[in-house]
Amino acid sequence: MDMQSAFDAIAEIIRAVPRSGLLAGTIVALFIGWIGALMLRKRIAGGRLVRTVSTLALAGILLTVFFQLARFDPRLDAVTELGMPEQRIVGEETLIPMAADGHYWLVAEVNGVPTRFLVDTGATLTAFSTRSAEQAGLYPRTGGLPVLLNTANGTVTADLTTVDSLRFGNIEAAGLDAVIAPNLGQTNVLGMNFLSRLDSWRVEGGDLILDPGPANDN
Structure with missing residues (x-):
């Protein structure tokens, strides 16, 4: 993929953010993580908790993305059908x-x-x-x-x-x-x-x- 194609792909994702709760959630989780890191650096109480919440949110989003994309692989149907219609x-x-x-x-x-x-x-x-x-x-x-x-x-x-x-x-x-x-x-x-x-x-x-x-x- 050349540089222009990469920029085009990033632009498409950015334009899709308002339509995707997952992408918006990822941005929020990253922002919270940044705040937590800043709190830890300044020794403000609760910084570690904020960082932990951010990490757990990102892990949950990652799992959700995995399950969504894995739905296209029939070898993973036994796992991905949890909470979704059987294909x-x-x-x-x-x-x-x-x-x-x-x-x-x-x-x-x-x-x-x-x-x-x-x-x-x-x-x-x-x-x-x-x-x-x-x-x-x-x-x-x-x-x-x-x-x-x-x-x-x-x-x-x-x-x-x-x-x-x-x-x-x-x-x-x-x-x-x-x-x-x-x-x-x-x-x-x-x-x-x-x-x-x-x-x-x-x-x-x-x-x-x-x-x-x-x-x-x-």
Whole structure:
């Protein structure tokens, strides 16, 4: 990442602060820690307590960030489902033919709203454009940490959200985590955090075959 890209990424995070309780909380905790250090330096009573409160707050924020981002890794579902909806995919094998452009496209019902997706094995996260998210009634998670995404338009911040229901073919997903990316354009992406929860996925004869597996409770 060059210097300009780094500055752009920092600027995106700064602009996201008012929208993120976690980022705002981090700044407050750091400020409290600075006050505690100043109190200790000047030998003011209570400085150590203030520093301890700041440290505990930062540790809590760090754990929250870990749990939010770990939700995209199915290997950690047993841990990250604590207090959050279970992410599961059920159904039967579904075939998706290759489109004329060489990609795999599908139309899924997201919370009952038809939504077109590009199935992208190179995308880590399932992502929605702002318009598609609004149509499907998806909203940024309260207190969620904005995620940085690299797109054709540069690095942008995306908000975490949870998809209650996503259905296509013989497959239904529930509680799936995703992001809302404002600069994604009109393309929604079904990424690896969905595909990796399937029992298997493969390409045969040019067709993409998705198999949730028997009684899959991912």
